[in-house]
Amino acid sequence: MASTGDNVKDENCLGYAARDQVQPQVVLMKGTCFSLSEICPASAAPLLCAGITVYTPMMRHNMNKPGKSLGVIGLGGLGHLAVIFGKAFGMVVRVFSSSLLKKEESLNLLGADKFVLSTNEEEMKGMANSLDFIINSASADIPFDQYLPLLKTAGVLSDMLRFPSQVKFSTANLNLGMKTISGSATGGTKQTQEMLDFLCCQQNLP
DSSP states (O other): OBBBSOOOOOOOOOOOOOOOOOOEEOOOOOTTSSOTTTTTTTHHHHHHIIIHHHHHHHHHHHHHOOOOOEEEEOOOOHHHHHHHHHHHHEEEEEESOGGGGGHHHHIIOOOOOOETTTTTTTHHHTTTTTEEEEEESSSOOHHHHHHHHEEEEEEEEEESSOOOSOOOOOHHHTTTTTTEEEOOOOOOOHHHHHHHHHHHHHOSSO
């Protein structure tokens, strides 16, 4: 609660205080707030940060096509939302992680179609040329040359809001197959509302 006086300390009040009087409404400029519709505020909070960070590049690169295959590297906050959006779009989603502890969460909680242990060379080789898109949400640097061969022709690897110490890869892995590496940070207010409206129409999200 915002306050302009020192005597208003009721933490249950919503609104703002003016001249020590709590007001039930807040006046905001159009375009500075969002309609949540059926989404509760607690669920909306991560969407306004991690959610729009993931949603923006997915829409930019047309990662909303049913039946397309999506790989998600890392299962932190961004990775969770990438899996949720991918499944909501009707995509086939594979999660890549170096930790087996993420397997049950990926498959049983988030509904991913497959879990791949990235430290298992045989599993990684078996995924060659199988993905239309990859979202990298891992907090640590990744070996790009390990993941670029997993993309199909003209596939896209989108790097999410990360600032790695270096980005190193063989140009052969990029050029052969006309693949793309892109970066993204966040999105604007119009796309944020679009994302919220889309999620309001979804049923049985994790």
